[in-house]
Amino acid sequence: MMDYVVAAVTALLLIAGALFALSAAIGLVRLPDLYTRMHSASKAGTVGSGLLLFAAGLYSEDPMILARALAGFIFFLLTAPVSAHLLARAAHRSGYDLGDISVRDDMAKR
Amino acid sequence: MITPAAIITAASSGALVILGLALLLTVWRVIAGPTLPDRILALDMLTGIAIGFIAVIAIKTGFSLYIDIAISLGLVGFLATVAFARFVLSRGSIKSPPSAAAAKGKAKKRRTGRKRQ
Numbered sequence: 001m002m003d004y005v006v007a008a009v010t011a012l013l014l015i016a017g018a019l020f021a022l023s024a025a026i027g028l029v030r031l032p033d034l035y036t037r038m039h040s041a042s043k044a045g046t047v048g049s050g051l052l053l054f055a056a057g058l059y060s061e062d063p064m065i066l067a068r069a070l071a072g073f074i075f076f077l078l079t080a081p082v083s084a085h086l087l088a089r090a091a092h093r094s095g096y097d098l099g100d101i102s103v104r105d106d107m108a109k110r
Numbered sequence: 111m112i113t114p115a116a117i118i119t120a121a122s123s124g125a126l127v128i129l130g131l132a133l134l135l136t137v138w139r140v141i142a143g144p145t146l147p148d149r150i151l152a153l154d155m156l157t158g159i160a161i162g163f164i165a166v167i168a169i170k171t172g173f174s175l176y177i178d179i180a181i182s183l184g185l186v187g188f189l190a191t192v193a194f195a196r197f198v199l200s201r202g203s204i205k206s207p208p209s210a211a212a213a214k215g216k217a218k219k220r221r222t223g224r225k226r227q
Binding site: 003004006007008010011012014015017018019021022024025026028029034037038041042045046048049052053055056057059060062065068069071072075076079082083084086087089090091093094095096 | 114118122131133135151166169174178181184185188191194195196202204
């Protein structure tokens with residue numbers, strides 16, 4: 001019985017993580033400019049790969065491996081905003097404009 | 111009666127198909143992306159998808175050592191993105207090339223077409 005619960009939760013996490021990654025990729029293709037694409041890739045993409053890692057840790061039924069998978073998940077959650085912010089700041093400072101449908105740019109004068 | 115292994119096999123096959131689709135879309139953005147930061151962002155996303163692939167393969171094969179590989183790939187991807195961001199920053203502004211537009215000062219007009227990448 002426990003096997004079925006673990007297998008069902010793992011399968012759910014697998015499909016959910018893959019769908020998060022797919023939605024991040026669709027956003028990366030469809031959104032209009034760099035900054036909105038960054039919004040898609042760095043949030044949904046991180047959650048997608050993190051959920052898949054968590055599924056791998058859960059299916060092994062070993063606390064050591066689960067702890068490593070959770071450590072990896074937390075590491076991704078901590079580093080994705082940092083790298084996205086660095087890239088957005090660098091792109092904005094070197095003059096890549098917002099898309100045409102953007103309403104205002106609060107950092108335009110800095 | 112469906113065994114738990116059959117559930118896991120079906121779910122991981124479906125996850126591999128969905129991740130392959132996401133990988134193709136992201137590779138399209140790497141190739142077509144109009145500017146350099148778009149390509150950098152898509153490469154970062156590609157690292158995330160590769161981590162997802164590795165996790166699904168770890169479930170499919172049962173080797174838990176793949177998780178360590180996924181963690182180290184995440185570290186390398188983070189460092190690569192930070193290095194690319196420093197590179198974009200150190201390359202300077204794309205709006206005022208050092209020869210032509212320096213005389214006009216920092217013109218406020220917005221260029222819609224991104225010529226230089």
